[in-house]
Amino acid sequence: MPQGQVTTVPQDGLTTRQRRRQAVLAVHTGHGKGKSTAAFGMALRAWSAGWPIGVFQFVKSEKWRVGEEAALKALGQTGGATVAWHKMGEGWSWIQRAGTERDHAAEAAEGWAQIKRDLAAETHRFYVLDEFTYPMKWGWVDVADVVATLADRPGTQHVVITGRDAHPDLLAAADLVTEMTKVKHPMDAGRKGQQGIEW
């Protein structure tokens, strides 16, 4: 845990107070566990600060994150800050579909388009773009567009992006990058995931 001591003072013309209020772009990457989990842990702090939260899950499995979703939605219903939870896996909530056919690349692009609209409108103050590194990696979402949009986002909107193999341009644009490395995992010993721990 950093002790609040900075190693350099930037020549940005800002006061410490202004610098404290700068929007943060964080990336949790690496092949270890805890990338998304830490992002949802950050959402606890954001919620406590009274910030509306928007979660966009770029994942296909509906089992993943159900625990975090239930808990954060429960928090969002206590009368404090709101929590909006959008899942690509079930088809984004804002999209009316005629059929059941799926084009994951198009869905990912639709998710990013909605995030751009929300950022422009300052809909939320804390965003979790869960597993968003993959659509970037697979070319479903344009990396340059993501970096430029995030660099130009208005107000103080904090964004956390999770997933393996984060693009170098995204890492360069981020304020905070943490790599989670697997040292040991129960599955190495033949144990399967379990409710309450894995989801």
Added chain:
Amino acid sequence: MPQGQVTTVPQDGLTTRQRRRQAVLAVHTGHGKGKSTAAFGMALRAWSAGWPIGVFQFVKSEKWRVGEEAALKALGQTGGATVAWHKMGEGWSWIQRAGTERDHAAEAAEGWAQIKRDLAAETHRFYVLDEFTYPMKWGWVDVADVVATLADRPGTQHVVITGRDAHPDLLAAADLVTEMTKVKHPMDAGRKGQQGIEW
């Protein structure tokens, strides 16, 4: 995110269902961010699973984790699983003090003694021992006692221990070890911590 495929099948005489219900000891270590944050993110899943949660914070600053504490306590008051939150920084809640003098080594030992009582009584089902690596490192809590107690804990009580420099014996005993590595941090660029992001 592991896909649920195990690499070996253990010769432990257990069914997959039994193995799924084994208690997990997880350690989040390394010098990067997200160790505690991921532990509190795991607590969201535990809460959703209906498991009583016990948090023991072996830290002295009262500013740390206030966001997570407020949010998890709010969850604990929704009528679902309970959340008990104990802080060494304010003097453990179960101890009546005559004076204000502090002996951190004794306080840490008192914290561990309470954890042992709670484990024996199966008071909680998910424990966060936040920054517990430090009292172990400093000799305030006996490492062999911790490892033996956790190995013999009854029932299905999951334990997550966070902090830098985890003792090798603790890592050997753990089922899940993740190392968080700092790649880039805003303080490197002279930015200080801010509410909602750092606490």
